[in-house]
Every structure is written in structure tokens, then in C-alpha cells.
Amino acid sequence: xxxxxIYDKQYQWYMFGRDxxxxxxxxxxxxxxxxxxxxxxxxxxxxxxxFASMLTAVLHYVSVEDITDLFAxxxxxxxxxSLGLWEEALPHAKLHxxxxxxxxxxxxxxxxxxFAPIADEGGTLDLGDAQLQFIPAHYLHASGNFHVYDxxxxxxxxxxxxxxxxxxxxxxYVEDFDEQIDKMKMFHQxxxxxxxxxxxxxxRVRQLDIEIMAPQHGRLFKGDDVKRFLxxxxxxxxxxxxPK
Amino acid sequence: xxxKNSENILITAATVTAELSNVRKIAKEMSIAVMNAKAxxxxxxxxxxxxxxxxxxxxxxxxxxxxxxxxxxxxxFELSQMAVERTHIINTExxxxxxxxxxxxxRYIDSLKPVVNKIHRQYLVYQETLQKNIVRxxxxxxxxxxxxxxxxxxxxxxxxxxxxxxNFSASLEVVADNLEQATDKIRYHVKSxxxxxxxxxxxxxxxxxR
Numbered sequence: 001x002x003x004x005x006i007y008d009k010q011y012q013w014y015m016f017g018r019d020x021x022x023x024x025x026x027x028x029x030x031x032x033x034x035x036x037x038x039x040x041x042x043x044x045x046x047x048x049x050x051f052a053s054m055l056t057a058v059l060h061y062v063s064v065e066d067i068t069d070l071f072a073x074x075x076x077x078x079x080x081x082s083l084g085l086w087e088e089a090l091p092h093a094k095l096h097x098x099x100x101x102x103x104x105x106x107x108x109x110x111x112x113x114x115f116a117p118i119a120d121e122g123g124t125l126d127l128g129d130a131q132l133q134f135i136p137a138h139y140l141h142a143s144g145n146f147h148v149y150d151x152x153x154x155x156x157x158x159x160x161x162x163x164x165x166x167x168x169x170x171x172x173y174v175e176d177f178d179e180q181i182d183k184m185k186m187f188h189q190x191x192x193x194x195x196x197x198x199x200x201x202x203x204r205v206r207q208l209d210i211e212i213m214a215p216q217h218g219r220l221f222k223g224d225d226v227k228r229f230l231x232x233x234x235x236x237x238x239x240x241x242x243p244k
Numbered sequence: 245x246x247x248k249n250s251e252n253i254l255i256t257a258a259t260v261t262a263e264l265s266n267v268r269k270i271a272k273e274m275s276i277a278v279m280n281a282k283a284x285x286x287x288x289x290x291x292x293x294x295x296x297x298x299x300x301x302x303x304x305x306x307x308x309x310x311x312x313x314x315x316x317x318x319x320x321f322e323l324s325q326m327a328v329e330r331t332h333i334i335n336t337e338x339x340x341x342x343x344x345x346x347x348x349x350x351r352y353i354d355s356l357k358p359v360v361n362k363i364h365r366q367y368l369v370y371q372e373t374l375q376k377n378i379v380r381x382x383x384x385x386x387x388x389x390x391x392x393x394x395x396x397x398x399x400x401x402x403x404x405x406x407x408x409x410x411n412f413s414a415s416l417e418v419v420a421d422n423l424e425q426a427t428d429k430i431r432y433h434v435k436s437x438x439x440x441x442x443x444x445x446x447x448x449x450x451x452x453x454r
Contacts, residue, residue, distance in 0.1 A: 003302065019301055022298070047382045049337075051339055052339050052340075052342040052343050052346065053346070055340075055343045055347075055356075056343045056346050056347035056350060057354045059347050059350035059351070059353050059355070059356065059387075060347075060350045060351055060352070061351070061352075062352060063351070063352035063354075064356055064359060065355060084259070084332065084336070085339055086334055088359060088362070088363055089340075089359045109332055243355030
């Protein structure tokens with residue numbers, strides 16, 4: 001699995017993805033890690049299928065004892081079905097996840113991990129050098145859903161928002177926004193159920209200073225492409241599986 | 245170490261449960277037949293006096309079998325649960341071994357070794373617990389075989405006593421025949437369960453030695 005450092009100052013953000021060993025038919029996922037001097041959190045650590053390659057990649061940068069926290073934006077298998085496997089190595093880690101999914105996520109072989117449920121209005125997490133905010137993104141696409149914002153690094157980990165269905169080995173960052181639209185239009189129209197939820201999220205996110213928007217699938221948005229995405233998403237009608 | 249063996253254990257546990265459901269049904273039918281025999285021997289009066297203690301004995305045997313079936317079903321359920329957990333541990337160990345193999349050049353790979361050792365110890369504990377559970381199950385199955393051991397003698401005695409019951413002898417002979425058939429069926433189901441468990445136990449022992 002490819003690892004890319006996307007922020008490197010007092011602490012680091014890493015993106016893991018573009019796994020060449022991934023089995024055919026499994027959607028490619030981006031996993032993230034924030035490492036400070038005292039703590040390390042894995043954001044949407046991935047499904048069972050990518051566990052071994054994800055852990056191998058992570059061990060190039062941190063030891064297992066240094067991983068203190070996990071975050072699951074929602075309950076999907078590609079987000080956190082590896083939980084039962086991570087638990088064996090991280091018995092003392094905390095899992096930060098929307099409160100409504102705790103009982104569901106425990107179905108992923110979870111026995112001992114401490115759940116730190118996130119209330120609907122969001123919350124914060126102090127990782128020492130890094131201060132994280134859990135930004136509500138409910139119904140985008142899961143009914144309980146959070147994104148992670150780091151004001152210092154100006155990074156928004158945006159879960160399925162901004163996601164695209166890409167060919168294998170796609171570049172790490174969006175290079176031409178107009179070309180990217182084709183890859184993400186259907187995904188947002190079909191996976192995102194609510195225009196009202198979409199607008200609420202856009203209003204919230206427009207208040208944030210974002211240099212990188214980092215989705216869980218596809219390419220990352222940098223600089224002006226973040227604003228381009230928000231403008232495009234605002235105009236897009238979602239929830240199209242139900243005919244008018 | 246193989247998760248395929250866990251599947252075998254799961255299938256065996258399910259099969260034993262199904263076989264025992266049959267045993268329980270037969271024992272229940274025996275118990276009902278005995279009630280009927282008691283009523284007949286009561287009506288036969290003095291002529292069936294020798295048959296009455298036999299019906300008590302058959303009833304006791306049927307009750308014993310039903311009690312044992314309840315215990316065995318509980319053990320078989322625990323066996324299936326353990327087989328599922330064992331599969332999880334085996335899969336986990338395989339995943340971690342994959343990381344050890346592919347991450348040899350990773351800077352922090354050594355931090356994983358205590359984790360892998362811990363997982364392997366868990367696997368060995370499951371292996372031992374499973375074997376103990378299977379042995380307990382086989383002993384309970386042996387108890388059923390022991391409970392039904394005297395049935396052939398009992399059935400012969402029943403026939404002798406039935407023949408003395410004059411007008412009622414035909415009805416009581418049917419009871420004696422049914423008893424023999426029922427216990428034969430019970431012993432068949434129990435033996436079949438026992439064989440399956442013995443096979444699984446053998447596989448587990450071989451796996452542990454390896």
C-alpha cells in the first residue's frame with residue numbers, strides 16, 4: 001500500500017491507499033493517520049481486506065504501542081470492518097465513532113476496545129500537538145457521520161464527500177477539476193440521500209479554512225479545488241435513486 | 245492450523261445437535277408408550293404384575309436419556325460458539341503473519357511480535373478448550389449408551405412378562421418390540437455422533453502436534 005505524507009510540521013498526516021495488492025472488485029479506499037509526539041490516530045482504518053497491507057504500511061512510521069486512537073466516520077465495512085483485527089494489537093486504543101453506530105460496529109468482531117461515542121453535534125479530540133474537530137456530516141451518506149478537521153494543518157478528512165470511483169493507480173491529487181466531475185457525479189448523486197443534509201454540511205464547511213480536502217475514496221482536493229468542489233456540490237441534486 | 249477444521253467442528257456440532265434431536269424425540273415417544281403400557285398392565289391386573297416394574301424402568305431410562313440430551317445440546321452449542329471464535333483467532337493469526345512476512349523492512353515491525361505471540365497463545369487455549377469440550381461431549385454420549393445398555397435384556401424380559409398377561413399379551417408384546425426398536429435407534433444416533441466427534445478430536449490433536 002502506498003503511503004503519502006500530506007502534512008509535516010510539528011506532527012504529520014499520512015494518507016495510505018492505492019493498494020496494488022487489493023483484491024479485484026473491492027473499492028479502493030484512502031486511510032489516514034495523524035501522528036503527534038504523544039499519540040497516533042488512524043482515520044477510517046479500512047476493511048478486513050486491506051488490514052494486512054494497511055498495518056504493514058503503518059509500521060513503517062509508528063509502532064503498534066504508539067497507536068492510541070481510531071476514528072470511524074460511520075459504520076460501513078470499508079471503513080471499519082477490520083476493527084476485530086486491530087483490537088488484537090491495540091487493546092488500549094479508543095474508537096471515536098458516531099454514537100448511533102456503536103452497537104452496529106461491535107458486530108465487526110469487537111470485544112474489548114473502548115468506544116468513545118461522538119454526540120450528534122460533534123466534538124473535539126486533543127492529540128497533544130494536533131487538535132481535531134469532529135464535524136457533523138450526517139446523512140452524507142450515513143445517518144450518523146462525521147468528518148475530521150484539523151485547523152492547524154488546514155486539512156478536512158471528508159469521508160465519502162468528494163469521493164470518486166477511480167481507475168487503479170489514479171494520481172493522489174485532483175489535477176483537473178472538470179475532468180474529476182465525471183468520476184464523482186454518480187457517486188454523490190446515488191450515495192448521498194439528502195439535499196438538505198448536503199446544504200447544511202456545505203454551510204458548515206465553508207466556515208473552515210481548508211487547504212486539503214481528503215476523501216475516503218479517490219483523489220484529494222488541494223487549494224482552489226476545495227472551493228470548486230463546494231460550489232459544484234452545492235449545485236448538484238442528490239438522492240436520485242427515488243424517481244420524481 | 246486451519247479454519248477448514250473449524251468448519252468441520254461447526255458442522256459436527258450441528259450434526260450432533262440434529263442427531264440428538266432425534267434421540268430426544270425417540271425417548272419422548274418411549275415415555276408416552278410406557279404410559280400406555282402402564283395403563284394396559286393396570287387393566288390386566290394380576291396377570292401383568294411382572295410387567296409393571298419393567299415399565300417403571302423404561303420410563304426412568306427415557307427420562308435419563310432426555311436429561312442427557314439437554315446437557316449434550318448445551319455442550320454442542322458451546323462447541324459451535326468456540327469453533328466460531330477459533331476461526332476468528334486463526335484468521336487473525338494468518339493476517340498478522342502476513343504482515344510479519346510482508347513488512348520485514350518496516351521500521352517498527354518488531355513491535356508486532358508480542359502481539360503475534362499473544363494471538364498464538366490464544367489459539368492454543370482455544371485448541372485445548374475445544375478438545376476438553378469434545379471429550380466432555382463424548383462422555384455424555386457414552387452415558388446415553390450406558391443408560392440404554394440393558395434394553396435388550398429388558399426387552400426379552402418384557403416379552404416373557406407380556407406372554408403371561410393372557411388377553412393383554414399382544415398389546416404388551418408391541419411395547420416390548422417398540423422398546424427394542426427405539427433403543428436400537430437411539431444407540432445408532434449416539435454412535436454416529438460419537439464417531440463424528442472422535443474424528444474431529446483426532447484432527448485437532450494432529451493439528452496441535454503439528
